[in-house]
Amino acid sequence: MNTNSPFFLDEILFVVLPYIALVIFLLVSIRRYLTQSFTFSSLSSQFLENQQHFWGLVPFHYGIIAIVTGHLIGFLIPREVLWWNSYPLRLYVLEISAFIFGVLTLVGLTSIIIRRLTTPKIKMVSSTADWILFGIFIVQIVSGLSVAVFHSWGSSWFASSAVPYLWSLATLSPDISYITAMPWMVKLHIVCAYVMIAFFPFTRLVHALVVPNPYLWRKTQVVRWYGAWKLKRAS
Amino acid sequence: MNVRSQISMVFHLDKCIGCHTCSIACKNIWTDRKGAEYMWWNNVETKPGTGFPTQWEDQEKYRGGWEKKNGSINLKSISKTRTITDIFHNPSMPSMDDYYEPWTYKYDELFNAPEGSDQPTARPISLVTGEYINVEAGPNWDDDLGGSRVYAENDPNLKNLSEEQQQQLFAIERLVMFYFPRICNHCLNPSCVASCPSGALYKRGEDGIVLIDQKRCRGWRQCIAACPYKKTFYNWSTGKSEKCILCFPRLETGQAPACFHSCVGRIRYLGVLLYDADRIEEVANKPNDELVDAHRSLILNPNDPAVISAALQNGVHESVIEFAQKSPVYKFVKEWKIALPPHIEFRTLPMLYYVPPMSPVMAQQNDDTVQSVSDSFFHDIEQSRVPLQFLANLFGAGHQGKVVYALKKQKAVRTYRRAVTVGDIEMSVAEKMLNEADCTTQEAEAIYQLTSLCTFDDRFVIPPMHREEAIEMMKDPHEHRSEVGFGFVEKPERGL
Ligand code: HEM
Numbered sequence: 001m002n003t004n005s006p007f008f009l010d011e012i013l014f015v016v017l018p019y020i021a022l023v024i025f026l027l028v029s030i031r032r033y034l035t036q037s038f039t040f041s042s043l044s045s046q047f048l049e050n051q052q053h054f055w056g057l058v059p060f061h062y063g064i065i066a067i068v069t070g071h072l073i074g075f076l077i078p079r080e081v082l083w084w085n086s087y088p089l090r091l092y093v094l095e096i097s098a099f100i101f102g103v104l105t106l107v108g109l110t111s112i113i114i115r116r117l118t119t120p121k122i123k124m125v126s127s128t129a130d131w132i133l134f135g136i137f138i139v140q141i142v143s144g145l146s147v148a149v150f151h152s153w154g155s156s157w158f159a160s161s162a163v164p165y166l167w168s169l170a171t172l173s174p175d176i177s178y179i180t181a182m183p184w185m186v187k188l189h190i191v192c193a194y195v196m197i198a199f200f201p202f203t204r205l206v207h208a209l210v211v212p213n214p215y216l217w218r219k220t221q222v223v224r225w226y227g228a229w230k231l232k233r234a235s
Numbered sequence: 236m237n238v239r240s241q242i243s244m245v246f247h248l249d250k251c252i253g254c255h256t257c258s259i260a261c262k263n264i265w266t267d268r269k270g271a272e273y274m275w276w277n278n279v280e281t282k283p284g285t286g287f288p289t290q291w292e293d294q295e296k297y298r299g300g301w302e303k304k305n306g307s308i309n310l311k312s313i314s315k316t317r318t319i320t321d322i323f324h325n326p327s328m329p330s331m332d333d334y335y336e337p338w339t340y341k342y343d344e345l346f347n348a349p350e351g352s353d354q355p356t357a358r359p360i361s362l363v364t365g366e367y368i369n370v371e372a373g374p375n376w377d378d379d380l381g382g383s384r385v386y387a388e389n390d391p392n393l394k395n396l397s398e399e400q401q402q403q404l405f406a407i408e409r410l411v412m413f414y415f416p417r418i419c420n421h422c423l424n425p426s427c428v429a430s431c432p433s434g435a436l437y438k439r440g441e442d443g444i445v446l447i448d449q450k451r452c453r454g455w456r457q458c459i460a461a462c463p464y465k466k467t468f469y470n471w472s473t474g475k476s477e478k479c480i481l482c483f484p485r486l487e488t489g490q491a492p493a494c495f496h497s498c499v500g501r502i503r504y505l506g507v508l509l510y511d512a513d514r515i516e517e518v519a520n521k522p523n524d525e526l527v528d529a530h531r532s533l534i535l536n537p538n539d540p541a542v543i544s545a546a547l548q549n550g551v552h553e554s555v556i557e558f559a560q561k562s563p564v565y566k567f568v569k570e571w572k573i574a575l576p577p578h579i580e581f582r583t584l585p586m587l588y589y590v591p592p593m594s595p596v597m598a599q600q601n602d603d604t605v606q607s608v609s610d611s612f613f614h615d616i617e618q619s620r621v622p623l624q625f626l627a628n629l630f631g632a633g634h635q636g637k638v639v640y641a642l643k644k645q646k647a648v649r650t651y652r653r654a655v656t657v658g659d660i661e662m663s664v665a666e667k668m669l670n671e672a673d674c675t676t677q678e679a680e681a682i683y684q685l686t687s688l689c690t691f692d693d694r695f696v697i698p699p700m701h702r703e704e705a706i707e708m709m710k711d712p713h714e715h716r717s718e719v720g721f722g723f724v725e726k727p728e729r730g731l
């Protein structure tokens with residue numbers, strides 16, 4: 001194991017923290033779903049303010065969902081990503097579109113925050129958890145964008161260095177040698193992601209866990225029967 | 236034939252006195268809570284007027300209900316697939332400005348005001364922000380303002396009236412208004428249910444009550460836009476949608492819903508109907524002029540042996556069928572055909588019906604005496620003070636036929652009763668009128684009885700809801716009885 005950093009800082013941040021974050025995420029989400037399902041809601045505030053709402057929520061979600069999906073793809077199929085990036089043109093396309101989605105997220109987040117600060121009604125429905133969350137998001141998005149600018153071709157080195165590290169965590173044989181030498185901005189981005197995962201189930205972010213997919217396949221109308229009648233109907 | 240039962244309602248508009256007792260009864264029981272202050276599951280509107288939320292009937296603005304497109308019907312607000320792209324910001328979502336900002340008063344200012352030459356006042360403060368506000372709208376802001384250039388003139392139902400008819404509605408001594416109480420219609424083809432991405436909204440199979448599962452609701456707020464009657468409401472505090480529950484806890488214990496029970500004008504009737512669920516889609520897809528008839532044809536005759544056996548086979552309880560045979564709603568809607576669904580052109584197939592109002596008798600002042608303008612005792616339906624087209628827009632998808640039929644019959648019944656009780660109208664004239672209105676004297680008597688002399692039990696014929704059958708499935712009902720009560724296992728509080 002690498003013991004260069006003081007107090008095993010790297011080990012704490014890149015081995016202990018991710019496991020703790022993941023355990024918190026899973027346990028709290030499941031518990032909250034089972035015992036407090038009433039609190040699972042997007043907590044939409046469109047009803048209280050309908051104009052600025054569009055300029056915040058839409059770019060933010062389009063951006064963040066693309067970015068999260070991008071990270072997931074890199075994590076799941078790193079070799080294909082590297083293959084894609086083997087032509088410079090394709091690399092540029094990928095990098096630029098990822099950057100655009102990042103900027104979209106930041107723009108959306110900024111207008112979400114401004115809206116929450118300046119509209120009295122929206123301020124009333126903003127919780128402390130919301131503000132902490134926005135703080136974490138800012139660090140995460142700004143660090144992500146700076147990495148993209150100052151440490152170019154992230155899509156390639158993410159696939160070649162960060163992904164093996166993540167897989168080493170996933171396979172319970174943590175190996176931080178892949179990332180100990182990374183610039184501090186990258187490290188910040190990784191640590192902040194863990195913090196976000198740990199904080200996730202305590203916030204409104206749980207709405208992303210209950211995204212409805214059966215809607216597209218289910219019948220138009222929904223009818224529920226009392227138990228007894230259902231049996232009778234089936235027989 | 237797929238026979239199901241449905242709790243259905245009739246509101247008799249001639250009897251509504253606009254007292255809002257119904258709204259208050261409902262508010263006190265269900266919506267006197269944070270986030271729900273602005274909700275009026277029951278509200279009473281003045282027609283012509285803009286209603287609540289403002290101009291809710293204008294679906295170009297609110298995009299509620301269904302629209303016919305390429306031979307099938309689709310939600311007007313958002314299609315299934317567009318829900319993916321538009322879920323973050325629903326383009327058809329109304330905002331609090333379309334309703335009103337709920338307020339209270341700073342009552343302590345009455346006591347704490349320094350001594351001065353003015354009376355102390357309690358200033359209004361917003362129930363959302365707690366700040367002082369200028370109250371600019373309320374749930375019945377246009378109450379009684381028929382003839383108003385601000386409200387009545389902007390009633391969406393005036394759209395296709397002639398210039399002359401419109402002007403008449405604003406002329407002194409010609410202007411007219413009536414009340415239009417509204418609750419959720421517990422539709423057969425509810426667009427709120429169809430729009431919910433989570434499947435949280437559902438129709439109860441046994442009685443047709445439309446409910447929102449508060450635990451499954453995730454605040455995607457699609458139902459708010461989709462309901463053309465604007466009877467689903469978004470609780471801005473809990474982040475969940477809510478709607479009229481037809482007081483199902485009361486119904487399950489044999490009591491009429493609070494708004495029905497408290498109704499001062501006794502305008503409300505409730506009973507069960509049997510209908511053919513297999514034909515819902517076909518009926519909802521009919522052209523506008525056939526909709527009222529098609530909707531009526533869904534309702535089955537509860538005395539027909541074929542219907543009864545199909546109902547029993549489908550699990551409808553015998554006692555429910557028995558109550559369907561006594562249903563006052565069946566009489567108004569199916570036998571007498573004088574109750575009509577509101578805005579059937581929204582194609583949700585509402586199960587709340589309205590008996591359209593007769594206008595006040597048209598009169599003119601000549602010198603010092605007021606004289607009826609018509610030769611006959613009641614004025615002619617065609618010259619009614621409320622333009623027929625206006626009523627047709629409300630209750631006939633723009634077509635006057637069904638409205639004229641309902642009004643003619645009512646007029647004939649009145650004339651007939653006048654002949655019976657006062658006798659200043661020849662019985663032969665009255666009977667001729669009944670005949671022309673497709674009504675017999677027996678029917679006229681029955682209409683008169685159920686309209687004017689109806690008791691509580693005549694108006695509310697509530698079938699047993701058989702909750703015990705559902706409970707039996709899970710556990711011993713006696714045990715259950717001692718274990719449950721009102722209240723929440725999980726507090727309905729906003730998440731972080
Ligand atoms: C995956 C599908 C997702 C869907 C369908 C979805 C949907 C929504 C909806 C409907 C709202 C309420 C908007 C309103 O105020 O009306 C919302 C708010 C929000 N969502 Fe999502 N979301 C998704 C994923 C995410 C993800 C991945 C994140 C971040 C990691 C996220 C973060 C947020 C935040 C922070 C808010 C609150 C915004 C505010 O302050 O008003 N969402 N989301």
Ligand code: SF4
Nearest residue numbers: 251252254255257500
């Ligand atoms: S309580 Fe009855 S009479 Fe009074 S406004 Fe309501 S519906 Fe009309």
